[in-house]
Amino acid sequence: MNLNLTLIGQLIAFTIFVIFCMKYVWPPISGALAERQKKIAEGLDAADKAARELENAKSQIEDELKQARTQVTELLEQANKRSSQIVEEAQDKARAEAEKIMASAQAQIAQDAAQAREALRADVAKLAVVGAERVLGATVDQAAHKKLLAELADEL
Amino acid sequence: MALQNPTPSEYIQHHLTNLTYGYHPENGWSFAHGAKEASEMGFMAIHVDTMAWSVGLGILFCWLFRVGAKAAHAGVPTGVLNFVELMVEFVDKSVKETFHGKSNLIAPLALTICCWIFLMNLMDLVPVDLVPYLFMIAGVEYMKIVPTTDVNATLGMSIGVFLLIIFYSIKIKGVGGFVGELTLQPFGKWMIPFNFLLEGVGLIAKPISLALRLFGNLYAGELIFILIALLPFYLQWFLSVPWAIFHILVIVLQAFIFMMLTIVYLSMAHEHH
Numbered sequence: 001m002n003l004n005l006t007l008i009g010q011l012i013a014f015t016i017f018v019i020f021c022m023k024y025v026w027p028p029i030s031g032a033l034a035e036r037q038k039k040i041a042e043g044l045d046a047a048d049k050a051a052r053e054l055e056n057a058k059s060q061i062e063d064e065l066k067q068a069r070t071q072v073t074e075l076l077e078q079a080n081k082r083s084s085q086i087v088e089e090a091q092d093k094a095r096a097e098a099e100k101i102m103a104s105a106q107a108q109i110a111q112d113a114a115q116a117r118e119a120l121r122a123d124v125a126k127l128a129v130v131g132a133e134r135v136l137g138a139t140v141d142q143a144a145h146k147k148l149l150a151e152l153a154d155e156l
Numbered sequence: 157m158a159l160q161n162p163t164p165s166e167y168i169q170h171h172l173t174n175l176t177y178g179y180h181p182e183n184g185w186s187f188a189h190g191a192k193e194a195s196e197m198g199f200m201a202i203h204v205d206t207m208a209w210s211v212g213l214g215i216l217f218c219w220l221f222r223v224g225a226k227a228a229h230a231g232v233p234t235g236v237l238n239f240v241e242l243m244v245e246f247v248d249k250s251v252k253e254t255f256h257g258k259s260n261l262i263a264p265l266a267l268t269i270c271c272w273i274f275l276m277n278l279m280d281l282v283p284v285d286l287v288p289y290l291f292m293i294a295g296v297e298y299m300k301i302v303p304t305t306d307v308n309a310t311l312g313m314s315i316g317v318f319l320l321i322i323f324y325s326i327k328i329k330g331v332g333g334f335v336g337e338l339t340l341q342p343f344g345k346w347m348i349p350f351n352f353l354l355e356g357v358g359l360i361a362k363p364i365s366l367a368l369r370l371f372g373n374l375y376a377g378e379l380i381f382i383l384i385a386l387l388p389f390y391l392q393w394f395l396s397v398p399w400a401i402f403h404i405l406v407i408v409l410q411a412f413i414f415m416m417l418t419i420v421y422l423s424m425a426h427e428h429h
Contacts, residue, residue, distance in 0.1 A: 002195050003308060004178065006203040010210065010303075010312025017214045017272060018316075022264035025221040029244045030263070032228035039230050 125153040164386050171284060171382045174203035174306060175298040189297065203306055210303035213275040217268070243271065250416060255423040262422055265320070269313065270415040276303045277374060277407030281400055284381045304374040304410075310367040317418050318363035324425040333428070362421050366414060373410050377403050 129149065162170060169191060176194040177187050178201020187204075188194035194201060224240025233241055247267045255262055279302045291299040303309040325334045338355045339348045377399075384396045 002176075002198070002201065003311070004176075004197070004199050004201040004203070006174075006201075006206050006306065006308035007312045007315070009202055009207050010309045011316050013207070013211050013214055014268075014272075014313050014316045017218060018261075018265050018268045020218050021221065021268040022261060025218070025225045026244070026260075026264040026267065028225040028228045029221075029240060030248065032230055033241060033245065033248075035230035 121153050125149055128152055167386065168379075168382055170298070171288065172300070172379075173298045174300050175205040175296060176201050177204050178202060187297070203300075203308060205298065205300050206303045206306040206309050209279060209301050210272075210276055210309055213279070213303070214272050217271045217275055221267075221271070243267065247415070251419055254416070254419045255426070257423070257426045259422075259426075261320075262419060265422075266415045266419055269418055270411050273304060273313075273370065273414050274408060274411035276309070277411055279303070280305070280374060280377055280381070280403060280407060284378070284385050302374060302378055304370055305378045307367065307371045307375075310371040311363070313414075314363035314367035314370075317366060317421065321359075321362065321421050321425045324422060328426050329428060362417075366417055366421075370410050370414055373406055377406060 173191045173194065175187065176197065177185070178194070178197035179185050180188065180193060180197050183193075188197060188201070220236065221240055221243075224236050227235070227237045228241075244267065247270055248263055251263045251266055282301060287301045288299040300306065322334075325337070329337065338359070339345075339352045341351060341355070343351055380399060381396065384392055384399065387395065
């Protein structure tokens with residue numbers, strides 16, 4: 001184990017390697033590492049932000065859906081109301097129309113009945129006269145018995 | 157030159173000898189032939205194998221991470237960038253957990269230490285005879301391929317760390333603060349010599365322990381691989397495989413420990429006591 005110049009040679013070599021490492025190796029690598037760390041941190045931040053935005057958008061969608069749903073319910077209600085209103089109106093109109101038709105029909109019937117009665121009465125008066133003539137064998141003087149005939153006709 | 161039928165102790169000795177180039181009192185500047193000549197060269201010698209392998213692996217580390225650094229971008233990482241970023245993040249986390257000041261040096265320093273020491277330790281898993289044998293065929297007598305089994309290499313690094321400890325201690329606390337820290341505690345100003353002895357030993361122990369811990373672990377591991385290599389070939393795998401698997405843990409752990417202790421020492425240098 002001789003201590004000799006090798007020691008000094010090693011010291012010099014060591015110094016040179018350390019200086020080389022310090023100047024040309026360490027700074028670019030640690031710089032790149034720091035930059036990458038920054039990039040990753042930024043990426044994570046961006047991801048967080050995007051997640052938050054997604055959350056916001058989701059809640060917004062939820063709100064809008066809720067609003068739309070209430071609107072639809074409202075519209076449906078309105079439509080229902082309107083339709084029942086229309087139905088009622090139609091029913092009212094139809095009822096009125098039916099009453100009108102019924103009234104006119106009744107009036108017609110009454111008129112027809114009166115006419116028929118009138119005609120029957122006249123016929124009865126005539127028949128009565130003919131019957132009386134057959135019975136009496138003579139002509140009934142219409143004029144003479146006019147009053148009588150009228151009474152008869154009234155009684156029928 | 158090359159050993160023919162070496163005795164076990166010759167074999168071990170051969171494997172533990174560095175390829176040394178230096179100034180020999182008799183032969184002048186030359187490669188040492190054997191451990192004896194290498195030690196006769198004294199301080200004026202250099203372990204060529206240690207230097208070559210460690211610098212080569214250091215360049216491999218720089219190249220690999222430079223490729224990653226050039227490819228670095230903030231998008232999805234691929235290929236080499238993945239691995240490089242993994243290492244950078246791991247080191248960065250370790251530094252941030254321990255060191256709370258602001259420094260452009262400590263993290264790259266820790267990264268260099270961790271990766272470079274790991275690569276040097278990794279050479280320990282290369283079969284012990286393979287590379288020396290190839291070099292011997294090429295005519296190179298000695299070749300120790302694990303730089304961290306050379307105490308010069310580990311001490312070289314830990315002295316670098318030690319200089320940084322002193323530099324930051326003085327930079328942050330001033331000369332007075334640093335000297336005060338060395339002399340005025342733990343027992344106050346009436347015990348200055350004693351305090352200085354205590355704190356001085358504590359300070360010097362940091363680089364020494366740092367270097368010797370790494371060196372000792374790897375040297376011992378290497379030695380055991382060499383001893384296993386002395387067994388008959390049909391028995392070797394029975395021991396070398398478990399030891400290699402265990403050693404995977406050791407080489408990573410030692411690189412990590414060297415890095416963590418460096419960070420701890422430097423963060424201590426930044427703090428006031």
